[in-house]
Amino acid sequence: MLNSRFILLVLGLLLVVEGVFMLLSAGIAALYNEYDLPYHLISSGICISIGGTIAGIFFKAPKDIGKREGYLVVTMVWVVFSIFGLLPFWLSGAIPSFTDAFFETISGFTTTGSSILNDIEALPHGLLFWRSLIQWLGGMGIIVLSLAILPLLGVGGMQMFVAEVPGPVPDKLHPRIKETAKRLYGIYVLFTLVEALLLVLGGMTPFDAICHSFTTMATGGYSTKQASIAYYDSSYLQYVMIFFMFLAGANFTLSFSALKGRFSKVIKDEEFQSYFGIVVGMSLVVAVVLYFTGGSEGIEQSVRDSLFQVVSIITTTGYATADYLLWAPFLSIIIFLLMFFGGSAGSTGGGIKIVRIVLLMKNSYYELKRLVHPNAVIPVRYNERAVGQGIITNVLAFIVIYMMIVGLSMIVMSMMGYSLDTSLGAVATSIGNIGPGLGEVGPASNFYNIPAFGKWFLSILMLIGRLEIFTVILIFSPYFWKE
Amino acid sequence: MLNSRFILLVLGLLLVVEGVFMLLSAGIAALYNEYDLPYHLISSGICISIGGTIAGIFFKAPKDIGKREGYLVVTMVWVVFSIFGLLPFWLSGAIPSFTDAFFETISGFTTTGSSILNDIEALPHGLLFWRSLIQWLGGMGIIVLSLAILPLLGVGGMQMFVAEVPGPVPDKLHPRIKETAKRLYGIYVLFTLVEALLLVLGGMTPFDAICHSFTTMATGGYSTKQASIAYYDSSYLQYVMIFFMFLAGANFTLSFSALKGRFSKVIKDEEFQSYFGIVVGMSLVVAVVLYFTGGSEGIEQSVRDSLFQVVSIITTTGYATADYLLWAPFLSIIIFLLMFFGGSAGSTGGGIKIVRIVLLMKNSYYELKRLVHPNAVIPVRYNERAVGQGIITNVLAFIVIYMMIVGLSMIVMSMMGYSLDTSLGAVATSIGNIGPGLGEVGPASNFYNIPAFGKWFLSILMLIGRLEIFTVILIFSPYFWKE
Numbered sequence: 001m002l003n004s005r006f007i008l009l010v011l012g013l014l015l016v017v018e019g020v021f022m023l024l025s026a027g028i029a030a031l032y033n034e035y036d037l038p039y040h041l042i043s044s045g046i047c048i049s050i051g052g053t054i055a056g057i058f059f060k061a062p063k064d065i066g067k068r069e070g071y072l073v074v075t076m077v078w079v080v081f082s083i084f085g086l087l088p089f090w091l092s093g094a095i096p097s098f099t100d101a102f103f104e105t106i107s108g109f110t111t112t113g114s115s116i117l118n119d120i121e122a123l124p125h126g127l128l129f130w131r132s133l134i135q136w137l138g139g140m141g142i143i144v145l146s147l148a149i150l151p152l153l154g155v156g157g158m159q160m161f162v163a164e165v166p167g168p169v170p171d172k173l174h175p176r177i178k179e180t181a182k183r184l185y186g187i188y189v190l191f192t193l194v195e196a197l198l199l200v201l202g203g204m205t206p207f208d209a210i211c212h213s214f215t216t217m218a219t220g221g222y223s224t225k226q227a228s229i230a231y232y233d234s235s236y237l238q239y240v241m242i243f244f245m246f247l248a249g250a251n252f253t254l255s256f257s258a259l260k261g262r263f264s265k266v267i268k269d270e271e272f273q274s275y276f277g278i279v280v281g282m283s284l285v286v287a288v289v290l291y292f293t294g295g296s297e298g299i300e301q302s303v304r305d306s307l308f309q310v311v312s313i314i315t316t317t318g319y320a321t322a323d324y325l326l327w328a329p330f331l332s333i334i335i336f337l338l339m340f341f342g343g344s345a346g347s348t349g350g351g352i353k354i355v356r357i358v359l360l361m362k363n364s365y366y367e368l369k370r371l372v373h374p375n376a377v378i379p380v381r382y383n384e385r386a387v388g389q390g391i392i393t394n395v396l397a398f399i400v401i402y403m404m405i406v407g408l409s410m411i412v413m414s415m416m417g418y419s420l421d422t423s424l425g426a427v428a429t430s431i432g433n434i435g436p437g438l439g440e441v442g443p444a445s446n447f448y449n450i451p452a453f454g455k456w457f458l459s460i461l462m463l464i465g466r467l468e469i470f471t472v473i474l475i476f477s478p479y480f481w482k483e
Numbered sequence: 484m485l486n487s488r489f490i491l492l493v494l495g496l497l498l499v500v501e502g503v504f505m506l507l508s509a510g511i512a513a514l515y516n517e518y519d520l521p522y523h524l525i526s527s528g529i530c531i532s533i534g535g536t537i538a539g540i541f542f543k544a545p546k547d548i549g550k551r552e553g554y555l556v557v558t559m560v561w562v563v564f565s566i567f568g569l570l571p572f573w574l575s576g577a578i579p580s581f582t583d584a585f586f587e588t589i590s591g592f593t594t595t596g597s598s599i600l601n602d603i604e605a606l607p608h609g610l611l612f613w614r615s616l617i618q619w620l621g622g623m624g625i626i627v628l629s630l631a632i633l634p635l636l637g638v639g640g641m642q643m644f645v646a647e648v649p650g651p652v653p654d655k656l657h658p659r660i661k662e663t664a665k666r667l668y669g670i671y672v673l674f675t676l677v678e679a680l681l682l683v684l685g686g687m688t689p690f691d692a693i694c695h696s697f698t699t700m701a702t703g704g705y706s707t708k709q710a711s712i713a714y715y716d717s718s719y720l721q722y723v724m725i726f727f728m729f730l731a732g733a734n735f736t737l738s739f740s741a742l743k744g745r746f747s748k749v750i751k752d753e754e755f756q757s758y759f760g761i762v763v764g765m766s767l768v769v770a771v772v773l774y775f776t777g778g779s780e781g782i783e784q785s786v787r788d789s790l791f792q793v794v795s796i797i798t799t800t801g802y803a804t805a806d807y808l809l810w811a812p813f814l815s816i817i818i819f820l821l822m823f824f825g826g827s828a829g830s831t832g833g834g835i836k837i838v839r840i841v842l843l844m845k846n847s848y849y850e851l852k853r854l855v856h857p858n859a860v861i862p863v864r865y866n867e868r869a870v871g872q873g874i875i876t877n878v879l880a881f882i883v884i885y886m887m888i889v890g891l892s893m894i895v896m897s898m899m900g901y902s903l904d905t906s907l908g909a910v911a912t913s914i915g916n917i918g919p920g921l922g923e924v925g926p927a928s929n930f931y932n933i934p935a936f937g938k939w940f941l942s943i944l945m946l947i948g949r950l951e952i953f954t955v956i957l958i959f960s961p962y963f964w965k966e
């Protein structure tokens with residue numbers, strides 16, 4: 001039987017946590033003495049009182065949970081966080097439509113960063129801060145966060161961790177789940193602080209620097225400026241962001257190794273090699289073409305614009321310094337295809353993820369071998385270990401289902417009258433947690449004009465993408481509910 | 484060591500066969516007493532003399548061949564047939580450009596049906612007949628043809644058959660390979676004759692009826708009219724073609740069963756069930772939307788137009804009665820997505836094929852089961868048999884590689900300045916052997932304006948699609964050539 005009391009306990013506790021974080025943005029609002037202060041406090045009060053009541057009622061719930069509870073908690077916590085997280089935007093009237101407020105919030109928590117705001121600078125500091133903070137909280141994962149700060153959840157932590165961070169190749173760090181969560185958060189906080197400092201040194205205000213380093217490290221992509229990073233006419237700031245976007249899209253476990261001085265581990269990692277290779281290779285191609293087709297001015301700017309855009313899309317951050325839709329079709333199609341790569345496993349990035357692409361390429365090569373030698377058993381190897389057939393099937397199924405969802409969702413978007421490129425772009429950017437799309441939802445535009453149904457639909461896609469598909473599909477399958 | 488002498492022997496013999504078939508179109512040219520007669524005879528003479536000489540030289544070649552020779556022969560024979568098959572078009576001056584003539588011919592043999600002709604009706608009857616005949620020959624497969632008529636090839640027939648018709652689930656008929664080939668051809672000829680007869684009864688000229696039944700049964704899609712089937716303002720003719728396109732996209736082995744009265748075998752076949760379900764379901768959806776958005780006039784025409792277009796695309800025939808690009812975006816996107824389905828295994832249709840989609844859907848469901856019960860071993864079942872994990876991996880790898888080729892090829896097309904939908908449409912229709920695409924290569928347009936490089940590139944895609952990807956990729960991989 002489903003242990004629904006434990007699920008409610010967890011949700012209640014986490015809601016309290018969300019309410020506590022809202023006090024941070026209340027603090028910012030107080031600091032700037034702006035009109036949104038009461039709404040942060042009210043929202044926080046709602047979260048803490050409702051969450052606390054539920055947690056209190058179910059405090060004695062049995063703590064043994066299985067896989068099903070894990071998948072359910074994880075999916076529900078993202079929805080609950082978004083529903084309560086929209087309160088400051090909605091109650092304050094900054095985003096009057098409930099649908100819009102939900103879209104903006106789940107787009108934040110899932111680190112998608114697609115926005116419905118037409119005048120971001122009009123928002124008070126407290127709301128801008130909350131908008132960035134939810135990305136930062138979502139970036140490392142809500143469950144990872146809770147494991148790091150709520151020892152109570154250690155019991156079923158493993159089940160939830162796997163449901164939230166399902167990556168195909170098991171990580172050696174899993175067994176010591178709480179240690180892992182704390183370590184990941186340590187690096188996350190460290191990188192965020194360092195980036196913020198470097199941004200301040202480049203002339204950004206401390207407030208904007210904190211907000212941007214939140215959304216960089218989360219590969220979230222929300223900016224405090226309507227024009228995104230293009231607002232800052234500073235190559236220094238852009239290079240700093242390129243570097244930290246790259247870090248955020250890399251495996252945090254590798255960053256931990258690097259910080260410990262074990263660089264050989266980083267260099268030998270096959271996913272990192274591919275990640276680095278794709279970024280450098282694609283940036284080079286884009287830079288050369290961009291230089292000769294005249295989308296940017298001069299060599300340095302061509303290199304910087306292409307590097308920024310390639311890193312921004314492949315890490316699924318989605319910051320914009322240039323409108324790639326104005327580039328040559330060749331370049332915008334490359335940028336579009338990069339939406340299907342995504343960050344590394346164990347990063348804050350979304351998308352299909354590099355490790356799956358690597359396993360896919362390797363298996364394809366082995367399929368060719370098997371055609372000539374059908375009886376030879378040659379397992380795919382990854383980071384010097386043999387990869388089981390089950391993992392390969394899972395990876396391939398993941399990619400195919402990902403593509404199927406993209407295809408079917410295109411149909412849904414086209415029902416609202418959108419053309420092929422707008423439909424495809426909106427869907428690919430939502431499920432990939434990227435932010436900007438193609439056509440009417442390109443980097444120079446936003447999602448304000450999408451009908452309400454479309455906004456809810458894309459919100460679901462963001463969640464499906466964030467939880468790497470299977471978790472969400474699973475709980476909607478009848479099989480899951482069969483005893 | 485590679486048995487290259489046997490390869491040359493086979494190619495020589497098949498070239499003679501091609502030359503003999505050219506005499507058929509020479510006969511048509513003689514019948515109509517048109518200017519192209521000598522060019523058919525010259526082309527035939529070239530094929531028979533060159534082919535005969537090569538076959539004569541290597542007649543005593545050792546007959547033992549392995550997988551590698553199988554893959555090589557199959558790929559080369561399609562290229563050789565196209566290079567020599569273009570002679571009547573090129574020598575007669577009907578298609579003055581060698582590139583265009585090659586494109587038109589390989590598009591014919593691979594049953595793609597993308598054309599560069601701006602005035603099809605201007606062609607003499609002999610050339611129109613040849614254009615339809617090459618589709619008919621390519622439809623059932625050149626190797627299947629040769630197995631049916633050249634007993635000599637029986638030795639290595641199995642190797643070549645598998646390379647040309649690789650379908651994921653082994654067919655029980657394989658062992659008696661020559662019998663199978665003859666039986667398939669018997670049904671193919673029978674259906675072609677019956678369709679031609681029915682078309683004549685509907686008022687089509689016998690010449691047009693034969694040409695159209697050739698290209699229907701081959702799921703080729705070449706028409707003798709510039710306006711394709713829209714030229715015939717006859718719902719009877721359209722329904723006849725819908726029926727035979729559907730037959731051509733079904734497994735011919737099942738048609739054989741049906742002709743023997745074993746209907747239960749047809750109804751129980753999982754691929755057929757899905758094929759039928761998709762056709763009916765999608766046609767219904769399209770018909771309803773088409774009726775209400777006003778793309779066609781009246782209920783009957785809405786049903787007929789949608790049925791025709793859905794069947795035409797899913798079977799990869801590519802005939803046009805309506806320009807789906809003028810329909811609502813929702814409908815053109817559905818038509819576009821149908822390009823990724825394709826016909827049944829053992830049919831003349833291209834694309835990913837229904838059986839792979841079925842196995843994909845089943846495996847996806849099992850992946851969800853495995854999430855909850857990771858240790859349960861539950862094989863995917865298809866037509867009441869357990870499907871090995873190797874086949875599942877192969878199917879998934881096929882689909883993913885198919886998508887990867889589509890993605891990379893889009894980049895190549897965009898280098899020539901094409902937009903996303905034109906690039907995507909041209910690529911999807913070429914690798915799927917369908918015919919019409921999107922944007923500038925939609926059903927109301929053709930491929931004449933594509934630059935020469937693009938035509939050669941799309942030709943390769945057609946071949947890759949026709950031979951179901953692995954065969955062609957394999958012979959271009961260094962691994963294949965390693966001893």
Ligand SMILES: [K+]
Pocket residue numbers: 111112113219220221316317318433434435
């Ligand atoms: K993002």
Ligand SMILES: [K+]
Pocket residue numbers: 594595596702703704799800801916917918
């Ligand atoms: K076709």
